[in-house]
Every structure is written in C-alpha cells, then in structure tokens.
Amino acid sequence: MTAKAKKAASPLLAALHETATDLHKAGFMDLKTLREYNALCLDDEVFEAKDIVKLRSELKISQGVLAAFVNTTTSSVAQWEAGDKRPGGPARRVLGLLKRKGLEAFA
Known part of the structure; x- marks a missing residue:
C-alpha cells in the first residue's frame, strides 16, 4: 500500500x-x-497474529530478536503471535518497516 x-x-x-x-x-x-x-x-498497518508469524519466518529471526528490534519483550511477541494481544503504534511502525524493507532497514 x-x-x-x-x-x-x-x-x-x-x-x-x-x-x-x-x-x-x-x-x-x-x-x-x-x-x-x-x-x-498516516495510519499504521494492522498486524494480525498470522502476519507477525509470517514476517518473523520470512526474516528468519526468533521471537527474542524480533522483540529486540521492536523494543519489547519476548513474551509480548509470543502474545501477538498467539492472538492474545496486538502490537501498539510504535511497534506497528517498526513491524511495517521490517515488512517493507527487511532487516537491511536497520543496518
């Protein structure tokens, strides 16, 4: 988009x-x-549990590594992936950046 x-x-x-x-x-x-x-x-992209799992799989990173990029806890990432919680504004922005640009965006 x-x-x-x-x-x-x-x-x-x-x-x-x-x-x-x-x-x-x-x-x-x-x-x-x-x-x-x-x-x-602009409004942030909405990330469902399956989207976060897919993104992490495509980037070939663990929940802990994703948590470090997003500046949150591994437990939060696990809750997002289970559908128990959804990422907030700043986390959605980082997830969107990772989705669009990959890990190279942080190099």
Missing part, C-alpha cells in the same frame, strides 16, 4: 501530510524527511 492510499489519522495530520507532500514536490523537502512525515501522519 502506498502512502497515497493510506488515510491520515486525523484532519490535522491530513493537512500536515498534504503540506509536507507539496513541500517535497516543490523541492523544499527531501524524500527522507517526507517519509518521516508519512510515518507520523
């Missing part, structure tokens, strides 16, 4: 995102900064 297809979390964030996009198009904002605004302004 592209940034354009995502929906802003609020009208204020939608306006901020539109302004940042226009600044980038006009050459006043670099792509890295625009991506940071996208991450702040």
